Amino acid sequence: xxxxxxxxxxxxxxxxxxxxxxxxxxxxxxxxxxxxxxxxxxxxxxxxxxxxxxxxxxxxxxxxxxxxxxxxxxxxxxxxxxxxxxxxxxxxxxxxxxxxxxxxxxxxxxxx
Amino acid sequence: xxxxxxxxxxxxxxxxxxxxxxxxxxxxxxxxxxxxxxxxxxxxxxxxxxxxxxxxxxxxxxxxxxxxxxxxxxxxxxxxxxxxxxxxxxxxxxxxxxxxxxxxxxxxxxxxxxxxxxxxxxxxxxxxxxxxxxxxxxxxxxxxxxxxxxxxxxxxxxxxxxxxxxxxxxxxxxxxxxxxxxxxxxxxxxxxxxxxxxxxxxxxxxxxxxxxxxxxxxxxxxxxxxxxxxxxxxxxxxxxxxxxxxxxxxxxxxxx
Numbered sequence: 001x002x003x004x005x006x007x008x009x010x011x012x013x014x015x016x017x018x019x020x021x022x023x024x025x026x027x028x029x030x031x032x033x034x035x036x037x038x039x040x041x042x043x044x045x046x047x048x049x050x051x052x053x054x055x056x057x058x059x060x061x062x063x064x065x066x067x068x069x070x071x072x073x074x075x076x077x078x079x080x081x082x083x084x085x086x087x088x089x090x091x092x093x094x095x096x097x098x099x100x101x102x103x104x105x106x107x108x109x110x111x112x
Numbered sequence: 113x114x115x116x117x118x119x120x121x122x123x124x125x126x127x128x129x130x131x132x133x134x135x136x137x138x139x140x141x142x143x144x145x146x147x148x149x150x151x152x153x154x155x156x157x158x159x160x161x162x163x164x165x166x167x168x169x170x171x172x173x174x175x176x177x178x179x180x181x182x183x184x185x186x187x188x189x190x191x192x193x194x195x196x197x198x199x200x201x202x203x204x205x206x207x208x209x210x211x212x213x214x215x216x217x218x219x220x221x222x223x224x225x226x227x228x229x230x231x232x233x234x235x236x237x238x239x240x241x242x243x244x245x246x247x248x249x250x251x252x253x254x255x256x257x258x259x260x261x262x263x264x265x266x267x268x269x270x271x272x273x274x275x276x277x278x279x280x281x282x283x284x285x286x287x288x289x290x291x292x293x294x295x296x297x298x299x300x301x302x303x304x305x306x307x308x309x310x311x312x313x314x315x316x317x318x319x320x321x322x323x324x325x326x327x328x329x330x331x332x333x334x335x336x337x338x339x340x341x342x343x344x345x346x347x348x349x350x351x352x353x354x355x356x357x358x359x360x361x362x363x364x365x366x367x368x
Contacts, residue, residue, distance in 0.1 A: 026149055027156040042169035043157065047146065051182035073149050 003040055011049055013088035014038070016077065019059060020085055025072035026050065050075065058084050121164040122154045125172055128245045132176050135242035139186035146179060173246040195234075201305055201314055202230045204298050208318055211295055212326070217285040225272020229265050236261020313353070320349040 011033075018029050030043035053059045058081035066072040077085065118126075126147055133143045150167075157167050168175045206226055240257050249257070286294060306312050324342040331338070 025152075027153050030153070042165070042167060042175070043153065043162075044150070044167045044169060044175055045178075047150065047153075048178040048182045051146070051179070055182070055184075070152070072152060073145075 007038075007041065010092075011038075011041075011045065012053065013085070013092060015046060015049055015053065016058065016081055016085040016088060019075050020077050020082065023074050023076045025066065025074050027072070029075075053081070056080075116155050116159055118151070118154055119158060119164060122158065122167075125164055125168055126151060126154070128172070129176055129179070131241055132245035133180060133183065135238050135245065136180050137185045137187070137190050138180065138183045140189065142183050146183070176246055197305060197308065198234050199230055200301055202234060204302055204314070205318065206230070207294075208298065209322060211291070211298065212322055217283055219276055219283050220281040221272055221276040221279065223284065225269055225276065228272065229269035232268055233261060233265035236265060311357070316353050317350060320346040320353075 014033065014036075015029060018024065018032050024032075026046060027043075029046050033041070033046070034043070050059070054061065057078055059075045060078055061073050061075050063071050063073050066074075129150070130143060130147060133146075134140075154164065154167055203226070237258065240261055244254055244257060302315050302318065305314055321342075324345045325338065328338040328342055333341070
């Protein structure tokens with residue numbers, strides 16, 4: 001399975017977490033994602049996700065001057081977005097625990 | 113910070129994306145929004161030495177589709193604005209010649225033929241553009257794909273006109289009042305269309321095709337040479353206009 005396919009849905013949660021930390025615009029999000037290790041996905045991937053998050057009213061956006069100078073579109077979490085982030089974190093913790101459990105057991109059996 | 117001019121690849125991608133989203137019937141404000149955001153992103157990325165591919169991925173086609181699937185269709189604008197405008201634009205082009213010659217009577221078959229022609233022509237060309245915008249095709253392939261709807265709609269029109277010559281159908285005539293009223297409406301429409309579409313392509317085409325023959329009729333040239341000259345002038349004027357506009361566009365856009 002390709003990373004892109006596995007990441008569907010996970011990127012949504014990651015963007016919510018990044019925006020929750022500090023309001024930011026698309027390019028900053030992409031830079032942060034790759035800074036945290038997601039360097040294999042193309043930067044543009046975030047925009048369809050942002051469109052979806054906006055439509056589901058999890059984020060809002062405003063255009064304002066960036067620190068670098070020109071205007072950029074900044075994203076903020078809504079209350080609904082914060083709730084969604086909390087759900088994502090709970091789900092993610094459970095999934096990663098379960099996946100790890102499955103994998104380590106498999107490894108343990110191979111070693112026998 | 114210095115103005116950064118986007119690379120050809122990025123400009124091409126943005127242009128194709130605009131055509132693709134527009135012909136997919138997406139809302140104009142949303143199209144402008146996402147294009148602005150992507151232009152900014154590409155600008156920032158290119159300043160840091162990244163390539164277009166690092167942003168849009170290896171398949172611009174797949175990327176355009178993923179953007180498009182998250183955007184709303186604008187049925188109202190298409191139903192009430194864009195399609196009627198395009199239909200009227202094409203109609204004005206077909207009828208203005210008759211108007212200039214003072215001929216204004218049509219059979220039911222003729223009118224039906226023209227309508228079918230316009231609908232199949234515009235529908236086919238829109239579908240072709242939508243398909244072409246997604247991925248880079250060779251020039252010949254592009255022309256072929258665009259040629260199919262043009263040819264098909266022409267066949268429909270020719271078929272209708274041949275049928276019209278062999279079958280008698282009721283005529284609809286416009287009196288002098290009707291003619292003047294239609295001429296007036298046509299002129300109003302052409303002017304408002306130009307402002308709405310922010311391009312003067314329609315009046316330019318109308319003038320390029322219809323004015324030279326009228327002027328050439330006053331010259332001592334033979335009719336064959338007249339019609340040849342008229343065609344050359346018409347296409348010359350349109351090509352010059354398009355080249356001029358292209359230049360203007362290049363100067364205006366993409367500098368952030």
